[in-house]
Amino acid sequence: MSISSRTRWLKYGGILVFTMVASAFLAEEVFRFLGDSASMDLKGLYTAFGNRSYKLSANVDTDASWSAGHFSVHTDSLGLRCDKARLFGVKPGDSVDVVFMGDSQGFGNGVNFEETIAGRVAVEATGAGRRVANCAVGGHTLRNQEELLGWLQERSNVKTTAAYVVLLTPSLSLHSANYTHAEVGADGRLYGKSFNALGRLVVWFKTHAVSYARMRDALHNSGLIPAAENTPQVLQLYRSDVGPEQARQSLLSVLKELQERARAQGASLFLAYVPLALEADFSSLTKVAEQKGMALNRDRPLNVCVSVAKELGVPLWNLRPVLEELRAKGHPLSLKGDPHYAPGTSAACGNELWSELELFLDKPHNDRR
Amino acid sequence: MVNLLNRLGIRLDPGCWVFFKWSVMAAAIFWALVYAESRESENLPNFVYVNF
Numbered sequence: 001m002s003i004s005s006r007t008r009w010l011k012y013g014g015i016l017v018f019t020m021v022a023s024a025f026l027a028e029e030v031f032r033f034l035g036d037s038a039s040m041d042l043k044g045l046y047t048a049f050g051n052r053s054y055k056l057s058a059n060v061d062t063d064a065s066w067s068a069g070h071f072s073v074h075t076d077s078l079g080l081r082c083d084k085a086r087l088f089g090v091k092p093g094d095s096v097d098v099v100f101m102g103d104s105q106g107f108g109n110g111v112n113f114e115e116t117i118a119g120r121v122a123v124e125a126t127g128a129g130r131r132v133a134n135c136a137v138g139g140h141t142l143r144n145q146e147e148l149l150g151w152l153q154e155r156s157n158v159k160t161t162a163a164y165v166v167l168l169t170p171s172l173s174l175h176s177a178n179y180t181h182a183e184v185g186a187d188g189r190l191y192g193k194s195f196n197a198l199g200r201l202v203v204w205f206k207t208h209a210v211s212y213a214r215m216r217d218a219l220h221n222s223g224l225i226p227a228a229e230n231t232p233q234v235l236q237l238y239r240s241d242v243g244p245e246q247a248r249q250s251l252l253s254v255l256k257e258l259q260e261r262a263r264a265q266g267a268s269l270f271l272a273y274v275p276l277a278l279e280a281d282f283s284s285l286t287k288v289a290e291q292k293g294m295a296l297n298r299d300r301p302l303n304v305c306v307s308v309a310k311e312l313g314v315p316l317w318n319l320r321p322v323l324e325e326l327r328a329k330g331h332p333l334s335l336k337g338d339p340h341y342a343p344g345t346s347a348a349c350g351n352e353l354w355s356e357l358e359l360f361l362d363k364p365h366n367d368r369r
Numbered sequence: 370m371v372n373l374l375n376r377l378g379i380r381l382d383p384g385c386w387v388f389f390k391w392s393v394m395a396a397a398i399f400w401a402l403v404y405a406e407s408r409e410s411e412n413l414p415n416f417v418y419v420n421f
Binding site (some may be wrong): 012019022026030031219221 | 382384385388389392393395396397398399400402403405406407408
């Protein structure tokens, strides 16, 4: 290639880069004019806690705009998720009737407090003169949750008088042996170990440029993100060739500790199986697994929960029929491009749990065991 | 624009101007596609997206 030819192509490259950068600034202004706003991406939500773990920070008001949509998160003075007005907040020294534990589904990823399972129960319970707290934190295992509950009881003197409800997702059912560790950045967000300068740049764009969310949603909606990159974690949960014993023992061990903790406060332990929305229509996942030469068992996580509940002698409420009923009616079960429950699914599950809890709470204290 | 570039000492031949016009059109089409695809859609792609 001659020097003049190379110079010409360099000029063309420069023109293309200049045009795209200039158009990005213009597109940014147009999207903002259309009403888009940059996501806080849950800024300030997390604080370091316990065994290289994390919890929600106290008195936080933040939000996020994910591909699933926009939602806000508010926490009380103890760092438990509550409503914006903090009517459902808990203070040190308070007594609550019911405490919920769980992971991201219990926390309510992608939806507002009133649209979460625990939030729905809290709203219904308040009408009946009961108080509900939600300890669930996204990414927590039951080990993390047990640690957080201990802190609430022993350091913040929060007493739970009636029921501990563990919202067992497939992930939580099968991965309870260890703690989840994560770095909490100075900005109060969670970062994995491999977080580097590029990752920080992505977060900066995510929280400052509205065109980032537009491009992400366009990629998701057009299906340009290949399935193979996103499904392995889900497939692992249902592998039929992995025995249940190890997961069963781990779950049993941590739930025994929670049961002891509940008994010490005069409360009872309840388990609720909270399936992935996919379980209501498992055929799509089975097809993906077949392409990879894997065999799946839809009931693997549920069977572990059933077995553990039987051994502990505690009730297990299976929420899968609720999802199947919603699916039969044609309701969307999960959020757009996200496995977490849609508001309608959470509300239906919350109503189902409240109907069970209400029966229990209405019993005289001595008849509850 | 041309005067400004000349003052800055940047000389663009006619071929570059044609390429610039094509680039502007390509950028406009790109952002129009981003806008169209990013709007709320009931038709979800057939893939599983996990955001644990």
